Every structure is written in structure tokens, then in C-alpha cells.
Amino acid sequence: MAQKDEAKAPAKKGAGIMKILFLLLAAVLLVSGAVGATLYYTGALHKTAEVAQEEEEPPAPKAAEGHGSKPAKAQRKAKAGGHGETAARAPIYQALDPPFIVNFEDQGVLRYLQIGLSVMAREQQIIDAVNNNMPQIRNNLILLFGGQKLETFNGNEGRERLRTQALEQIQAVLNEEIGEPGIEAIYYTAFVMQ
Incomplete structure (x- = not known):
């Protein structure tokens, strides 16, 4: 009879550890899901994508600002497709x-x-x-x-x-x-x- 009690004790300890690990995993998934949803709805994830896109584009060379030059406008037109066309x-x-x-x-x-x-x-x-x-x-x-x-x-x-x-x-x-x-x-x- 003593052997049966000894066999049940390790099984109970293993089941207890499994429950704790399962609850810990569920808590981590819940917290990460909440953080991800918050970032998505506040637009923080979209900003990250925009920053990555800007990093991929090489910086436009600065034009010498002389009489009548409009470098900011020229740069925006170049980004819009050049040739003076403005993208909608x-x-x-x-x-x-x-x-x-x-x-x-x-x-x-x-x-x-x-x-x-x-x-x-x-x-x-x-x-x-x-x-x-x-x-x-x-x-x-x-x-x-x-x-x-x-x-x-x-x-x-x-x-x-x-x-x-x-x-x-x-x-x-x-x-x-x-x-x-x-x-x-x-x-x-x-x-x-x-």
C-alpha cells in the first residue's frame, strides 16, 4: 500500500508543474496579444513601416539654393513621379x-x-x-x-x-x-x- 502512495506523489508533482507552466504560457500570450493590439490600433505599427520605407529611399541631393530655386517643391515633385506630375x-x-x-x-x-x-x-x-x-x-x-x-x-x-x-x-x-x-x-x- 505504501508503494501506491509513493507512485501517486511524483505524478501529482508533475501535474502541478504542468498546470503552472500552462498558466504562465497563457498569461504571456494574453499580455503579448494585448500589447500587439494596442500597437496596431494606435498606429505605432504603421509608423514603423513608414520609417522603414523612408530608410530604404536614398536621401535626395540638396540643390544649391539660388535665385528662384525651390528645392522642397522639386523634391516633392520628384517623389510624386517627376515631370511636374503630382500624384493624387x-x-x-x-x-x-x-x-x-x-x-x-x-x-x-x-x-x-x-x-x-x-x-x-x-x-x-x-x-x-x-x-x-x-x-x-x-x-x-x-x-x-x-x-x-x-x-x-x-x-x-x-x-x-x-x-x-x-x-x-x-x-x-x-x-x-x-x-x-x-x-x-x-x-x-x-x-x-x-
């Missing part, structure tokens, strides 16, 4: 936050205007240029909006004209800073008058 790219939108709040006078009454805007470009470099020059862009737009009359804001035609003028203001700043207008469109995201 998805638009990138950037809100100009916070919204613009300006006051203007209408027949002796002080009025307030809040305008929310977003710009659209097709290259992240252009959006970065907008962000880098945001103080100058905001200054020019505040001056533009503050110098308007009430009639400008009442009709769609006046609002569209104002939107076109705002686009021209932003493109002028970008032309001055990076040598190209960059921004294709500007859109209202809020338009409130009091």
Missing part, C-alpha cells in the same frame, strides 16, 4: 485653433465675430509649414476679419469672397516662407456673429 494624394486638414474672435463696429454698435477655419493640403510638409508660421498667419487673418463690414458677413457671396481672401493671405505667408502657396483650400468650421 489624400487631403490633409488642419484646424487653425483656437477660432478667430474679432470685433467690428456696425453703425455705432460693437459686434463680435467668431470664425473657425481649417486648411487643406496634400502634403504633411505644407501642414507643418502652416503650424510653424501660425503667429504670422493668425495676425494677418485677424486684421483681415476685423477690417470687414457687416454686409460682408450677411450673404454667402460675401462670406465666399472673405474665404478666398483668407486663403490668399495664408498662401502669401507660405510663398514668402517656403517658396510655394501649398494650401489648396480653406474651409469655415464655425461662423458666429453677435
